[in-house]
Amino acid sequence: MERAAETGYNLPLCSAHIHNSHPTPQHCSMRVIILDHPQQVSQLAADIICSTVATKPNAVLGLATGSTPLETYRLLVERYEQGLVSFAQVTTFNLDEYVGLGPDDSQSYHQFMHSHLFSRADFCVDRCHIPAGLAPDLKAEGERYERAIEAAGGIDLQLLGLGSDGHIAFNEPGSSLASRTRVKALSAQTLQDNARFFGSEEQVPRLALTMGVGSILAARRAVLLAIGSHKAAAVRDLVEGPLTARVPASALQLHPQAMILLDQAAASQLENTEYYHRAEQAQRTRSPA
Numbered sequence: 001m002e003r004a005a006e007t008g009y010n011l012p013l014c015s016a017h018i019h020n021s022h023p024t025p026q027h028c029s030m031r032v033i034i035l036d037h038p039q040q041v042s043q044l045a046a047d048i049i050c051s052t053v054a055t056k057p058n059a060v061l062g063l064a065t066g067s068t069p070l071e072t073y074r075l076l077v078e079r080y081e082q083g084l085v086s087f088a089q090v091t092t093f094n095l096d097e098y099v100g101l102g103p104d105d106s107q108s109y110h111q112f113m114h115s116h117l118f119s120r121a122d123f124c125v126d127r128c129h130i131p132a133g134l135a136p137d138l139k140a141e142g143e144r145y146e147r148a149i150e151a152a153g154g155i156d157l158q159l160l161g162l163g164s165d166g167h168i169a170f171n172e173p174g175s176s177l178a179s180r181t182r183v184k185a186l187s188a189q190t191l192q193d194n195a196r197f198f199g200s201e202e203q204v205p206r207l208a209l210t211m212g213v214g215s216i217l218a219a220r221r222a223v224l225l226a227i228g229s230h231k232a233a234a235v236r237d238l239v240e241g242p243l244t245a246r247v248p249a250s251a252l253q254l255h256p257q258a259m260i261l262l263d264q265a266a267a268s269q270l271e272n273t274e275y276y277h278r279a280e281q282a283q284r285t286r287s288p289a
């Protein structure tokens, strides 16, 4: 059991967790980790990614966009610059891309990943995959993307943010919980939330090519980050609400190895916080570093 550098949390990162595609039922868990400060959420996420790559240098990472993982990416770059981690053998698959935006468009997720992460560390760009938002046949592009994930051996660790409407990637409320990479229309809430990146709501693309909920559930481990009170209702529904397509993130309740990393504000509408703290404490007592 490895211990997170900054936060002291035990990370279930023995090689069995990373290499086993099917954890046995007794190893299945959804851990809810509530941290005092947003910075600790980013630090723990960076610790988990670095530990994964240290254990398996050619790990397949699923990556997310949005403002939430930005600090995590900055920390990864910092650790790379300090010689603490190398991504040279890593393969990555991003969750999604806007339909109609090419890789050179400043608002595309291609540009986001390039400018915040890929160009700042030793990633091999040939192994950094993002759905092609300009593909002439979007259905075929979705199928190609799924085959590429499979050919890479599947995703070892999937990083996720959370939409305020409960979406993961661009799987909006009502998405099939078995879905694979395909086109989705953005919800009114997401158009409103993402307008800040485009100047106005009218300029936000209406469609995205996104990994499905089923694609995300197939990752061997999933780590979802949520920071801030504007995510609190979605976090409550994800963790304590019923499993429902109305809250696509609630599908993580079915995931065999999911970690939900929250700051106090994002956790503020949870009912069972005392239990989550106790469960983590018990885990730390059982497996001291």
Ligand code: GLP
Pocket (backbone or CB within 6 Å): 064, 065, 066, 067, 068, 069, 095, 096, 160, 161, 162, 163, 164, 168, 169, 170, 190, 194
């Ligand atoms: C977008 C992305 C999601 C992300 C969400 C939250 O809609 N497709 O993957 O989780 O935004 O973004 P933020 O982290 O900026 O709140």
